[in-house]
Amino acid sequence: MIGWLIRRGLQAVLTFAAAIVILFFLMRVTPGDPLMRMTEDRQISVAEMARLKHRFGLDQPLALQFITFTSAAIRGDLGVSIYRYPDRVLDLIVARLPASLLLGGTVLLLNFTIGVWLGVLQAARRGQFIDRWLTRLSLSGYAMPSFWLALVLVYFLSTRWRLLPSAQMTDPLLDPSAPFAVRTFDLLRHLLMPAFTLAIVTIAATMQYQRTAMLEVLRLDFVLAARARGLTESQVRWRHAWRNALFPVLTLFGLWLPILVSGSVFVERIFNWPGLGSLAWEAINGRDYPLLLGTSMIVTLLVILGGVCTDLGYWLLDPRVRRP
Amino acid sequence: MRGSLKRVFATAWHTPSGQVGAVTLLLIALVAVTITPFLPDPRIMPDLSGGAAPPSFAHPFGTDAFSRDILSRVVHGARVSLSIAALAVALSISLGAAVGTTAGYFGGWVDAVLMRSVDAAMAIPRLFILLLLVLVWERIPPAALVAVIGATGWFATSRLVRGEVLRLRELDYIRAAKALGAGSPGIIFRHVLPNTLGPLIVAATLGVGEVILLEAGLSFLGLGIAPPTPTWGGMVHDSESLMATAPWTGLFPGAAIVITVLAVNLWGEAMRAAVDPRTA
Numbered sequence: 001m002i003g004w005l006i007r008r009g010l011q012a013v014l015t016f017a018a019a020i021v022i023l024f025f026l027m028r029v030t031p032g033d034p035l036m037r038m039t040e041d042r043q044i045s046v047a048e049m050a051r052l053k054h055r056f057g058l059d060q061p062l063a064l065q066f067i068t069f070t071s072a073a074i075r076g077d078l079g080v081s082i083y084r085y086p087d088r089v090l091d092l093i094v095a096r097l098p099a100s101l102l103l104g105g106t107v108l109l110l111n112f113t114i115g116v117w118l119g120v121l122q123a124a125r126r127g128q129f130i131d132r133w134l135t136r137l138s139l140s141g142y143a144m145p146s147f148w149l150a151l152v153l154v155y156f157l158s159t160r161w162r163l164l165p166s167a168q169m170t171d172p173l174l175d176p177s178a179p180f181a182v183r184t185f186d187l188l189r190h191l192l193m194p195a196f197t198l199a200i201v202t203i204a205a206t207m208q209y210q211r212t213a214m215l216e217v218l219r220l221d222f223v224l225a226a227r228a229r230g231l232t233e234s235q236v237r238w239r240h241a242w243r244n245a246l247f248p249v250l251t252l253f254g255l256w257l258p259i260l261v262s263g264s265v266f267v268e269r270i271f272n273w274p275g276l277g278s279l280a281w282e283a284i285n286g287r288d289y290p291l292l293l294g295t296s297m298i299v300t301l302l303v304i305l306g307g308v309c310t311d312l313g314y315w316l317l318d319p320r321v322r323r324p
Numbered sequence: 325m326r327g328s329l330k331r332v333f334a335t336a337w338h339t340p341s342g343q344v345g346a347v348t349l350l351l352i353a354l355v356a357v358t359i360t361p362f363l364p365d366p367r368i369m370p371d372l373s374g375g376a377a378p379p380s381f382a383h384p385f386g387t388d389a390f391s392r393d394i395l396s397r398v399v400h401g402a403r404v405s406l407s408i409a410a411l412a413v414a415l416s417i418s419l420g421a422a423v424g425t426t427a428g429y430f431g432g433w434v435d436a437v438l439m440r441s442v443d444a445a446m447a448i449p450r451l452f453i454l455l456l457l458v459l460v461w462e463r464i465p466p467a468a469l470v471a472v473i474g475a476t477g478w479f480a481t482s483r484l485v486r487g488e489v490l491r492l493r494e495l496d497y498i499r500a501a502k503a504l505g506a507g508s509p510g511i512i513f514r515h516v517l518p519n520t521l522g523p524l525i526v527a528a529t530l531g532v533g534e535v536i537l538l539e540a541g542l543s544f545l546g547l548g549i550a551p552p553t554p555t556w557g558g559m560v561h562d563s564e565s566l567m568a569t570a571p572w573t574g575l576f577p578g579a580a581i582v583i584t585v586l587a588v589n590l591w592g593e594a595m596r597a598a599v600d601p602r603t604a
Contacts, residue, residue: 145581151567155567284459296448
């Protein structure tokens, strides 16, 4: 166990290090340096430019700049935001993390509970009306741009029918000293639309994976034996078959994180959800390179950690993996 | 090899979803080609003060804030979105095939370095790589957009091709070719690559759907091709502030994205089932 964890952890650290190298050089292969982008429309003398370059260490060789950048990053210093000068990038990111985790966690919960349930249902009714239409519906969701679905949902649920709030995380008019239950209900109402938008565009893969895995298990002899013992169909399905058809769906977890994070850039921007996605959007809008680089690094870290968690879950649940 | 590709197409065509996907795609292409000359120029603004008008006989999809015909813009947008997607996917599939074959065929440290780099690149969400690259331009030129999307889409393909090459490398006919004195380039181009064509075509088709969505997303963020050239994502972007009063400005371009991507994915999935029947 310990040995496996160390090996997997080391691999994750190496992947992250390589990703940082890629991100850093992505910023620098593009024409111009960060200062030129910051100062493009302003009149700045050559001497002033040289002084600024020296001030930010941009007159150093690229390799040295990289070492300075990474050693600062290891100490948790991701630099200073341009758009929100003089706020530190890391502070901005940490402030936005809870909202993102709340939204992302809710989406994963919706995706897995509904997706697993529908996938099992599809496998049980293979080839029938409901199976075919669920596949078609989920594929349509998969083909939808999340931003368009969000706008359409806002149009109907907020503008036309006035059922749900269309922006922010809480009602600004709500008294902050209101009872806890009232505030939680308010938060849930705001969470509903962004969470469902992201769940609808991502649920197809979960359903498809669960359906395929379930079909493979339902063919096996022990399912036949369970049926022969006179167990009810739902006991056979959930207690016996589904337990063995869960693992393939777990691998999806690692796959989801990048999609979730990218989707949240659009959805958080539309719903004004104060998470990492809208922070990335603010960075784009303000041409704020340090902030965008910092956000990308944190997002990459989350993806890699998600991969480690998936493998760990696999390792704990499925003894077959443990054999070297 | 051409024979077996034909078989893949035929098998995919004979599934209901494959047929729906293929027919829809052909219809989209047909419409884009035949009715384009009869539509008004999508970039001309006939009446700046007119505002958005709802769907009518003269403008079946209505008009946008500058009184431009939305049907015309959606149809012209199809050309822009589809050509960008096709070119970008062609680029990323070629890159993926090149890297994957190199890694798989030569093995050793070449393989290790290439594949570890691909692992790392795949950990960064593609949208963020694109954002970092695209931000350099005030408005990105179409050729650069194709290059940037193509250059960020080959990671998974290279893994796929590498796996196929590793599998093929050990087969007897490759060994026979080696024993007969064929050089590496000959073996790769004559014997290995043609046999990876099936999985590659599936990856390319599904990649087109992904790129249409990505390009629309970038345009929606205001980072795609510059207006007044119509793009689907750009039209949804323009409609955002109008959705409450003129929802048709956003509904139709978005629906065009959904229908096109769905058709591409249906056809791609049908082909995947034909290439690898186990996953059906």
